[in-house]
Amino acid sequence: MDKVHSHRQVAVIKHSLFDQGYLDEQFIQLEELQDDANPNFVEEIVTLYYRDSSRLISNLDHTLERNPLDFNKLDTIMHQFKGSSSSIGAKKVKAECTLFREYCRTRNGEGCRRSFQQMKKEYAILRKKLETYFQMARQAGPKETAFRPK
Amino acid sequence: MAITGEIFRQNLTEFLEESLSPSSELHVLAVDDSLVDRHVIERLLKVSSCKVTVVESGRRALQYLGLDGETGSLGLDVSEFWYLVCGVVLTLVSAKVNLIMTDYSMPGMTGYELLKKIKQESSMFREIPVVIMSSENVLTRIDRCLEEGAEEFLLKPVKLSDVRRLKDFIMKGKVKEVEKKSLKRSTIVCNILTHLTSMRSVTIIALTIILKEC
Secondary structure (H helix, E strand, C coil), X not given: CHHHHHHHHHXXXXXXXXXXXXXXXXXXXXXXXXXXXXXXHHHHHHHHXXXXXXXXXXXHHHHHHCCCCCHHHHHHHHHHHHHHHHHHCEHHHHHHHHHHHHHHHCCCHHHHHHHHHHHHHHHHHHHHHHHHHHHHHHHHCCHHHHHCCC | CHHHHHHHHHHHHHHHHHHHCCCCCCEEEXXXXXXXXXXXXXXXXXXXXXXXXEECCHHHHHHHHCCCCCCCCCCCCHHHHHHHHHHHHHHHHCCCCCEEEEECCCCCCXXXXXXXXXXXXXXXXXXXXXXXXXXXXXXXXXXXXXXXXXXXEEECCCCHHHHHHHHHHHHHHHHHHHHHHHHHHHHHHHHHHHHCCCCCHHHHHHHHHHXXXX
């Protein structure tokens, strides 16, 4: 019964992540690529994403400190970051990226800085939520065992 | 030339392995500068039972295909020369990749530029279908790519259904190609044989296998 309960908990967390708009369809697409031989693919990709994108974020940080702002460069970096975020289904992060790029297009430095801060917030929140989700999913174990009779 | 020799040596080994156990597996070359996207596309293709080679740039893609035009100096030793001959023969009779999927926006060489380079080839490489992937839905960009000969333009993130559809399409084309190629191969090989004089054993083995395949 414990296993069934754990699995239900995992499902609830996942459901809320979608309901609250943190994740989109792409996350489900990634889950479909998992199998017995690669059961942790999504977690691996998300870990890779956070590791790889941290350098893009510090790059953006540095570039935002410049005076005057190089909007083309900011846009180029953000384009890369948005792409990766989109690939893991990070819906809110992606939305902030879009906003940021719009501010780049209109050469609005203040707007860029604001949306960058907001993006970093969403990025951090999502990371925590996904860490919890993956931890619970791992603890709950593979779905099959949940229905093994005692 | 030593480098080219090495590349062809690798090509030869790969080709011989494939010839000895011919697979109906699609071999896809995926090109993307994003680390995350490379992992995702690789997984998408493996799940779809494709053989995958992933590279990070257009330059590397051309290198892999052997199209980067690196000729180097003419300091060939005898063994290098014969590997070169094998390589030429192999290039003529088989393109080792059935499909190229490339990201559009990449630093250095864009996917569009890579597409152009491949379509400008006067060899079998021009016939390899090239698919462009992009996160941006820009009509002029799509038009330009299709005009330059791209097979398809996929919007990122690429889905499993996209890959499956592509694979079906390529496999259908592949069956027809195999029939066409058999005739082409025998003609080419016969021509080469009549022009080459003394041949090293390696070359003879390679050509024997090719002839067996025809």
